[in-house]
Amino acid sequence: MASRAKKLPRQFVDICVIYASERDKGKWVAHSLETDQIGVGDCIVDALADLLKAIRQILDLADQEGDIAVFREAPARIKRMAETAQPLPREIYEIAHKRVHGEWPEDFEPSSKTPHRRKYKTEIHEAVAS
Numbered sequence: 480m481a482s483r484a485k486k487l488p489r490q491f492v493d494i495c496v497i498y499a500s501e502r503d504k505g506k507w508v509a510h511s512l513e514t515d516q517i518g519v520g521d522c523i524v525d526a527l528a529d530l531l532k533a534i535r536q537i538l539d540l541a542d543q544e545g546d547i548a549v550f551r552e553a554p555a556r557i558k559r560m561a562e563t564a565q566p567l568p569r570e571i572y573e574i575a576h577k578r579v580h581g582e583w584p585e586d587f588e589p590s591s592k593t594p595h596r597r598k599y600k601t602e603i604h605e606a607v608a609s
Contacts, residue, residue, distance in 0.1 A: 560598055561600050
């Protein structure tokens with residue numbers, strides 16, 4: 480579906496699906512269903528933080544410019560993937576969110592062993608500046 484410019488709500492809410500990269504072995508991808516933005520990282524937290532940064536940047540730009548299209552649907556295969564993905568523990572999202580907003584200690588690295596065959600989904604919440 481083509482991108483479309485529309486007025487941003489005060490609170491941006493989205494769903495993302497997180498899955499093992501098909502191209503880069505050992506990497507994770509976090510994919511937004513509403514914006515079609517992606518984040519990539521060595522672990523789920525890194526991929527999710529990368530996605531949150533991308534979404535923050537596009538929201539800020541749209542707020543400043545006014546004519547930037549934020550919303551673009553993810554491809555159908557990604558949306559289907561989200562339908563069967565397991566919910567990501569909310570604490571993982573919270574760590575990624577805190578890292579993006581400078582609220583997580585830089586010298587403290589979260590780690591977890593996650594099977595690459597699993598897919599996860601989580602809700603994204605970001606405040607919009609205006």
